[in-house]
Amino acid sequence: MIKIEPSILDIDASKLNFKKIEKYVERVHIDVVPKGKYTPTAVKRIRTELEKDVHLMILDVEKNIIPYKNAGASIINFNVMSENVIEKIKKIRKAGMKVGLAINPETHVNVLLPFIKKIDEVLVMSVHPGKGGQRFINISSKIKKIKQMNPDVLIKVDGGIKESTLRKIKNADVAIIGSYIFNKKKPIEVIKKLSLKHVANNVRKDIIKMINKASSGHPGGALGMADVFTTLYFDELKYDVNNVKWDKRDYLVLSNGHICTALYSCLARVGFFSRSELEGFRKTGRMLEGHPSVHIPGIENGSGPLGIGLSQAAGMALGSSNRVFCVVSDGEQDEGNNWEAVMLAAKYKLGNLITIMDRNKIQLSGNTKEVMELKNLKKKYLTFGWNVRSINGNNLKQIKKSLQYKGKKPLMIIANTTPGKGVSFMEGKYEWHGKAPNDKEAMKALEELDESR
Amino acid sequence: MKAGRDGFGDALLALGKNKQVVALTADLSPSVRMDAFKKKYPTRFFDVGVAEQNLIGVASGLSHVGKIPFTSSFGAFMPGMCYQQIRTTVAYNNNNVKLVATHCGIDVGEDGAMHQMLEDIALMRVLPNMTVVVPCDYNQAYKATLAMAKLKGPCYMRVGRSKTMEITSKRTPFKIGRAQTLRKGKKACIIASGPVLYDALKAADEVGNVRVINLHTIKPIDTRTILKAAKECKKIITIEDHQIAGGMGSAVSELVSGKCEVVRLGIDDEFGESGNSQELMKKFGLTKEHIKKAL
Numbered sequence: 001m002i003k004i005e006p007s008i009l010d011i012d013a014s015k016l017n018f019k020k021i022e023k024y025v026e027r028v029h030i031d032v033v034p035k036g037k038y039t040p041t042a043v044k045r046i047r048t049e050l051e052k053d054v055h056l057m058i059l060d061v062e063k064n065i066i067p068y069k070n071a072g073a074s075i076i077n078f079n080v081m082s083e084n085v086i087e088k089i090k091k092i093r094k095a096g097m098k099v100g101l102a103i104n105p106e107t108h109v110n111v112l113l114p115f116i117k118k119i120d121e122v123l124v125m126s127v128h129p130g131k132g133g134q135r136f137i138n139i140s141s142k143i144k145k146i147k148q149m150n151p152d153v154l155i156k157v158d159g160g161i162k163e164s165t166l167r168k169i170k171n172a173d174v175a176i177i178g179s180y181i182f183n184k185k186k187p188i189e190v191i192k193k194l195s196l197k198h199v200a201n202n203v204r205k206d207i208i209k210m211i212n213k214a215s216s217g218h219p220g221g222a223l224g225m226a227d228v229f230t231t232l233y234f235d236e237l238k239y240d241v242n243n244v245k246w247d248k249r250d251y252l253v254l255s256n257g258h259i260c261t262a263l264y265s266c267l268a269r270v271g272f273f274s275r276s277e278l279e280g281f282r283k284t285g286r287m288l289e290g291h292p293s294v295h296i297p298g299i300e301n302g303s304g305p306l307g308i309g310l311s312q313a314a315g316m317a318l319g320s321s322n323r324v325f326c327v328v329s330d331g332e333q334d335e336g337n338n339w340e341a342v343m344l345a346a347k348y349k350l351g352n353l354i355t356i357m358d359r360n361k362i363q364l365s366g367n368t369k370e371v372m373e374l375k376n377l378k379k380k381y382l383t384f385g386w387n388v389r390s391i392n393g394n395n396l397k398q399i400k401k402s403l404q405y406k407g408k409k410p411l412m413i414i415a416n417t418t419p420g421k422g423v424s425f426m427e428g429k430y431e432w433h434g435k436a437p438n439d440k441e442a443m444k445a446l447e448e449l450d451e452s453r
Numbered sequence: 454m455k456a457g458r459d460g461f462g463d464a465l466l467a468l469g470k471n472k473q474v475v476a477l478t479a480d481l482s483p484s485v486r487m488d489a490f491k492k493k494y495p496t497r498f499f500d501v502g503v504a505e506q507n508l509i510g511v512a513s514g515l516s517h518v519g520k521i522p523f524t525s526s527f528g529a530f531m532p533g534m535c536y537q538q539i540r541t542t543v544a545y546n547n548n549n550v551k552l553v554a555t556h557c558g559i560d561v562g563e564d565g566a567m568h569q570m571l572e573d574i575a576l577m578r579v580l581p582n583m584t585v586v587v588p589c590d591y592n593q594a595y596k597a598t599l600a601m602a603k604l605k606g607p608c609y610m611r612v613g614r615s616k617t618m619e620i621t622s623k624r625t626p627f628k629i630g631r632a633q634t635l636r637k638g639k640k641a642c643i644i645a646s647g648p649v650l651y652d653a654l655k656a657a658d659e660v661g662n663v664r665v666i667n668l669h670t671i672k673p674i675d676t677r678t679i680l681k682a683a684k685e686c687k688k689i690i691t692i693e694d695h696q697i698a699g700g701m702g703s704a705v706s707e708l709v710s711g712k713c714e715v716v717r718l719g720i721d722d723e724f725g726e727s728g729n730s731q732e733l734m735k736k737f738g739l740t741k742e743h744i745k746k747a748l
Binding site for chain 2: 247251253293294300301302303304305307308309310311312313314315316317318319320322336337340341343344347348
């Protein structure tokens with residue numbers, strides 16, 4: 001999975017809301033061209049938590065290393081065809097930054113060979129450097145060759161990349177994108193759309209880390225629902241992190257509270273509370289409890305005992321015209337309380353109630369088919385007077401599409417998910433419903449997630 | 454004579470003027486006296502059918518979006534069928550839900566043991582954040598309902614089924630948490646909750662020099678008044694239409710703990726049975742004769 005790195009070559013950085021961009025990506029690309037606007041002073045003025053990845057397309061690289069270091073650069077890139085490459089690499093390292101070598105479209109990859117083990121990143125240009133808005137030159141064969149030279153080096157591609165060209169460079173680690181993002185009316189929306197998969201992957205990493213650190217928790221369902229929660233919090237729900245009780249907000253009721261790590265990760269990453277709270281999961285005296293409680297900003301209901309959430313969501317939908325989203329699990333369809341709420345929602349025509357079921361076919365002690373077979377859930381909900389949509393719960397586009405709803409009946413979205421999604425040894429296994437990965441298992445899981453990035 | 458549940462129903466109707474007040478029941482509207490509210494404010498009345506767990510969840514959801522839900526059913530069904538939901542969605546979430554259980558106690562009569570809820574005070578008073586009120590007559594049930602609407606947070610009120618004697622008047626003050634001393638005395642002290650207060654007063658008047666306290670609020674309990682009685686009286690007798698284990702008598706015993714003798718009158722660790730309400734009271738030891746004997 002390729003990460004997106006927005007490039008601010010042609011635009012005015014002072015007009016950008018970096019706080020919003022920080023939700024989706026980790027780095028920003030800054031091109032320094034002769035007589036260009038990104039002098040060290042200008043770069044210093046950019047206040048952001050994003051890593052500054054600076055490409056010095058100027059003659060005097062060495063004189064500019066310290067000034068850009070002081071401006072906050074983490075990585076300095078310069079062209080492999082420069083003079084004194086080794087000297088420059090040494091100086092950049094001495095200044096405490098990472099080194100990237102840029103290679104033009106017409107330059108052969110072998111030029112990198114003398115330096116490939118000495119650098120951190122390779123910047124593969126897919127246009128002729130210096131000006132935005134050029135057409136993409138296909139350099140995908142270079143990526144494979146560079147990986148063979150040094151599998152540890154990070155490969156980033158810059159130049160004329162659009163969403164459709166990402167496929168062509170899928171083996172690269174980072175795609176640097178400028179005009180495709182910033183020529184649009186809503187650049188942050190474009191960044192979001194391109195990065196959502198990566199965000200969901202970050203959520204998965206949070207889940208593994210939280211549960212491993214706490215030595216207890218429920219990874220299976222949480223990993224399976226990471227895509228749904230990512231879509232909800234980054235791409236659908238209406239809320240205000242600065243006014244948590246905003247009366248016009250969409251409500252989200254989590255009924256199967258044990259998968260709360262997925263929710264906590266999203267709440268932290270969109271800004272309801274600090275990300276530093278995540279490592280305190282389940283710890284004495286810390287905010288994030290093993291199951292959600294109402295003193296956590298962004299949580300609407302305490303949950304844990306199954307079958308109760310839909311009732312509460314129905315009550316909210318009954319008393320308010322706001323949208324109410326409810327997440328339930330397939331296991332808790334065993335509880336009678338759930339069906340009482342189903343009947344009530346149909347009776348009172350709760351069209352503002354949108355429920356998403358984590359249909360992962362497992363529960364604590366086994367597969368749902370063996371413990372308590374649920375048979376045809378779609379038919380059941382239809383007969384009870386709901387509208388039903390059935391989707392792949394691990395497909396971001398399908399999730400987003402299914403949430404677009406206006407109707408007089410309550411909606412059930414049966415999200416078919418793989419429990420433990422993203423971690424090969426957890427996928428599909430009910431044993432991982434409530435088992436915490438030990439340090440070795442967690443490390444293996446994070447490696448897999450990092451590779452899929 | 455009027456029933457406690459009528460006091461609730463009439464007060465609920467009066468509260469209907471407040472647009473945030475909503476009423477919910479589980480197919481028991483006539484019995485819990487919600488019909489008048491239902492007729493006058495149909496868009497603010499909800500019937501969930503015979504589904505008490507859902508009743509609680511929905512009430513919690515409604516309170517979360519700013520409504521003041523009054524939720525009513527028989528004690529045997531609420532908290533009987535839905536304790537977890539009350540514990541999690543009302544008490545733990547600290548939601549502003551008002552639970553009114555009617556048909557509590559042996560007083561239920563002919564319907565028999567299964568419908569005679571004798572354990573509800575015990576169940577409800579151990580929940581954090583819960584206020585527990587047991588009014589003694591129609592007037593007090595009316596005032597308690599109004600008081601609950603004003604209070605922020607989870608509230609539980611229990612009433613019986615029968616029409617009972619009028620003990621307080623429309624002018625008798627009522628404040629949640631403040632016990633009422635209705636008779637002075639030092640020989641002994643009877644603490645009563647609910648309509649059995651009537652028999653307590655009768656017994657005290659016949660014996661003389663016996664203090665009588667109407668402990669309408671079990672939680673938060675009026676520590677001062679009870680400890681004063683423990684200090685000044687030779688013994689305390691508690692009486693309630695409820696198990697003697699865990700109810701008001703136990704709450705008083707916990708508080709008094711060794712400072713003075715406490716005799717708990719009520720249902721002694723058994724279930725009820727079918728029969729005429731008054732006759733059952735006699736059979737299970739809830740009359741003035743039993744109180745006099747304990748004195």
